[in-house]
Amino acid sequence: MANSPTVNLTLTGSGTAGDPFILTAHAVVSMSELADVNDPAGPAVGEAPVWNGSAWVFGKPAVATEFELAAADDDVDEAAPTEKEG
Numbered sequence: 001m002a003n004s005p006t007v008n009l010t011l012t013g014s015g016t017a018g019d020p021f022i023l024t025a026h027a028v029v030s031m032s033e034l035a036d037v038n039d040p041a042g043p044a045v046g047e048a049p050v051w052n053g054s055a056w057v058f059g060k061p062a063v064a065t066e067f068e069l070a071a072a073d074d075d076v077d078e079a080a081p082t083e084k085e086g
Contacts, residue, residue, distance in 0.1 A: 006033075031058070 003009055006029050013021040031043045036056050043058040050059040 006027055008026045008028075010024045010026070011021060012024075013019045015021045031037075031047075031049075034049060034056075037049050037058060038055045039057040041058070046060065047058040048061045049056045050061060052059070
């Protein structure tokens with residue numbers, strides 16, 4: 001296990017049942033370094049990688065519709081603690 005110019009790896013824990021190993025990685029990559037984005041022009045201000053139906057390109061992110069936001073809200077874990085009204 002070793003760091004690279006774009007990824008810093010950190011291993012914590014002793015490897016026991018009470019203190020398991022935890023491996024974390026912190027990556028720093030510029031938008032123009034994303035190899036899976038097929039857009040030679042590179043990103044403009046405000047653009048993000050978006051799927052155009054056949055490839056990743058840089059473009060304006062889609063705005064979520066009210067229906068999509070409601071569907072995402074339905075996925076919230078009902079067992080999660082909530083703030084009690086007082």
